[in-house]
Amino acid sequence: MRIAVIGLGLIGGSLLRALTAAGHEVTGFDADPATRDLARAAGCRVLDSTAAAVAGTEVTVLAVPLPVLPRIFEDLAGYDGVLTDVTSVKGPVQDLAEKYGVRRFVGGHPMAGTEASGFAAADPKLFGGCIWVLCLEPHGTGLDDWLTLARLYTALGTRVLPITAVEHDNAVASISHVPHLLAATLATKLLESPLNKALAAGSFRDGSRVAATRPELTAAMCGGNANEVIRELTHVIDDLVRLRERLELSDPVHAQLDYLRRASELRRAWPPVPGAAGRLTADVQALLALGRSGGWVTSVDGHEVATIRPETDRYSS
Amino acid sequence: MRIAVIGLGLIGGSLLRALTAAGHEVTGFDADPATRDLARAAGCRVLDSTAAAVAGTEVTVLAVPLPVLPRIFEDLAGYDGVLTDVTSVKGPVQDLAEKYGVRRFVGGHPMAGTEASGFAAADPKLFGGCIWVLCLEPHGTGLDDWLTLARLYTALGTRVLPITAVEHDNAVASISHVPHLLAATLATKLLESPLNKALAAGSFRDGSRVAATRPELTAAMCGGNANEVIRELTHVIDDLVRLRERLELSDPVHAQLDYLRRASELRRAWPPVPGAAGRLTADVQALLALGRSGGWVTSVDGHEVATIRPETDRYSS
Structure with missing residues (x-):
């Protein structure tokens, strides 16, 4: 696929490298010239403007901080590929995308990162095994656009979890x-x-x-x-x-015991163990039900997706 | 020295082994026969009652849970050595010691431990480098008894911190x-x-x-x-x-920034770096001033103690 990554910090830089390594035709851009040089030195194809980087691509990933998104949405007014982001809040980004009339937007949030930041810390293996939230809005997200991104990200070894922006x-x-x-x-x-x-x-x-x-x-x-x-x-x-x-209370030791016991059992049962593998035919409600159960997509083949649900335990709702 | 350790779980068992390895004449007791067998198999001298274990000793360490202390204080009514404990609260133990008329009591709390418990997890090196709080009450603790324990514990490589039970x-x-x-x-x-x-x-x-x-x-x-x-x-x-x-507030991002900045700076400056070494002649107020500054005793020679104070930083009060 032809993909652009805008913003080449830890997440964007890692993604640029991971997608390049996976054989895609990837172009990048960062507002900081030194970062662009670093990324070029690492063998990535980096252009000198957002417009140049996204030209002719099918997917653009915005890996910039939330306050920068409005300007980029303006710059990309005529873009006709799938647009996605990686910021840690999804409702405000969804609202921005609507405000700026962005078509084909799918909010994303990879649950990956380190204490480090910047392209120098970029690692093409950063996303291996991580949960990558891809927002799915019953009356907004194009299912085919969602599947395009899910196929792209699962191929990097991530676990793609479908959920609405509000629930995220x-x-x-x-x-x-x-x-x-x-x-x-x-x-x-x-x-x-x-x-x-x-x-x-x-x-x-x-x-x-x-x-x-x-x-x-x-x-x-x-x-x-x-x-x-x-x-x-x-x-x-x-x-x-x-x-x-x-x-x-008069017996403060025993008065807390039930609360602390439940907390201790919950913590010892976490993280949940991956459970049964399954398949489903892509459909907004079926995918949302999967995400709400804590399950994820492991691969995409057309409209058929492979899934994993967590083991249920005595505390599952 | 002749020392008894009563209660041979993680802390008591580790102390029994550490004091034995340091060449002291140490006797132990635990209410659980299987624990006594384990400790004997590890080469420790373990007797079959508290009375037998403490007979003729100069120091007894009570490494039992708080609820068991009243019974042991009763059992030890006639004991004339120094008594100390290792529980994580010090005021209630101080009160119990007064209630039971325990003479020569010095509260203690080693800041050491693991997720494990029981003698099987006992490790003679558990205390190396740890802070060991030894309570010093201006009108209660015998300074010589405090120094006896401080000498004993610092010789195990611990950092003995003098403070009142209330401050602890x-x-x-x-x-x-x-x-x-x-x-x-x-x-x-x-x-x-x-x-x-x-x-x-x-x-x-x-x-x-x-x-x-x-x-x-x-x-x-x-x-x-x-x-x-x-x-x-x-x-x-x-x-x-x-x-x-x-x-x-209308700008929730900036409204939190000062608070988060201070928290981040404080956390990055922790743990404090050990600072200047010093000496002082033992005296209740001088020792308490040391503990209140976050400093500790590293060795004891008669009434002369060697000390370390933490490096001061911009946040030190």
């Missing part, structure tokens, strides 16, 4: 964005006394690890998904208020 | 006990949907890791320190409520 943003608020805020709150405990710094050990180390993330990234991620993060943060605050009430 | 319980509530409750709260997010399980990645994995701890241990730890945990949990809830308010 809701889930990542609770299992990624709020965890970043909890980590930040823990990290500020170091400020209270040098004694805290000296006594902090394993539970602090792991619980606060992602607080070291670049603050601009965390702010953009949580702020870009503010409504969902506010809702999830409210649930967490409510849970903590209830835990505090239990600690105020 | 306050600090561990914020950097250990509340982190366990936050991890549990995160883990329960898995219950909400199979999608959460599928999308959860690095920030969830680390943020919830200690939720997998045996729930009875977490409940005993947090419930045993309920007043301090309630206070710290209230601070965390207040922080999260303020973060939520920031997310409700």
Whole structure:
């Protein structure tokens, strides 16, 4: 396929290299000339403008930060290929795509990354085995466009998970964005006394690890998904208020036990084990049902897709 | 020295082995006959009752869970050596020691451990480099008894940190006990949907890791320190409520940035780097000042102690 990748940081750079290695005809562009030179030195075909990079391609992947997307959507007004992105919030991007009248847009979010950033850290193997969310809107996404991207990404070894933008943003608020805020709150405990710094050990180390993330990234991620993060943060605050009430009872040890036991069992049963392989004929509702069950697509052949669903356990809803 | 260790689980068993290897005359006891056999098979001297194990010893270390301490304090009513413990809360143990009229009691808490438990996991090297809190009460702890234990533990390669029981319980509530409750709260997010399980990645994995701890241990730890945990949990809830308010502002991305920046800088500056070595003549206030600055004792020679203080940084108070 002829594919363009716009934005050659960690994710875009890795994708440019992975797609090139997979034999596609891939062109890239980055606004930073030094990054373009780096990518050329790595053997990639890099052009000097977005327009030049996307000319004649069937698919364009926008691997730029959310605030840059409006300008690129304007630049690509006449583009007639499939457009997708890789940002960590999907509802606001969907809204932007509608606002700018982008046709054939499919939101994407690879659940991959490292502490590093920039093309220098790009790795064509970054996506192996990762979940790649591809948004599927019952009244919006072209199923054939979705399948085109699913075929492309599964061929890189990713697990493509179909879900709506709203459901994606809701889930990542609770299992990624709020965890970043909890980590930040823990990290500020170091400020209270040098004694805290000296006594902090394993539970602090792991619980606060992602607080070291670049603050601009965390702010953009949580702020870009503010409504969902506010809702999830409210649930967490409510849970903590209830835990505090239990600690105020006459037997605080036993009062918490059921809650802690359930948490411990849930955590020990995670991550879920891949379960049965299956097949389905592509259809929006069937694909969404797969994603809602935590399952994913492993390959695409026309309208036939191969799937894996997670093992069910006693906690599955 | 002649030393007894009562309770031969992970901590007691590791200590029995470490003190034996260091050439002390050590006797052990555990209520479980199978554990006694295991410890004997490992070459330790294990007797068949607490009374037999402590007879003629100068120091006895109680490595039993908090609920067992009252019975042991009763059993040891006539003991005239130094008594210490290893439990993770210090105020309640101090209160128990006073209630049972225990003379020569010094509370202790080694900041060491693994996910494993039991004598089978005992490791004489478990304590190398760890912080070992030894409580020092201005009107209660015998300074010579404190120095006896500090000499014993520093000789095992630990960093002995002097602090009051109240200050210890306050600090561990914020950097250990509340982190366990936050991890549990995160883990329960898995219950909400199979999608959460599928999308959860690095920030969830680390943020919830200690939720997998045996729930009875977490409940005993947090419930045993309920007043301090309630206070710290209230601070965390207040922080999260303020973060939520920031997310409700018209520019949620920039509204959080200062908070996240401070958290990121604090976390990246942790753990503190060991700083200047020093010496001091043992004295309750001088030792407490050392502990409050996050410093520790590295060796003891009579009333002269060698110390290390952490490097100061821009966030040191």
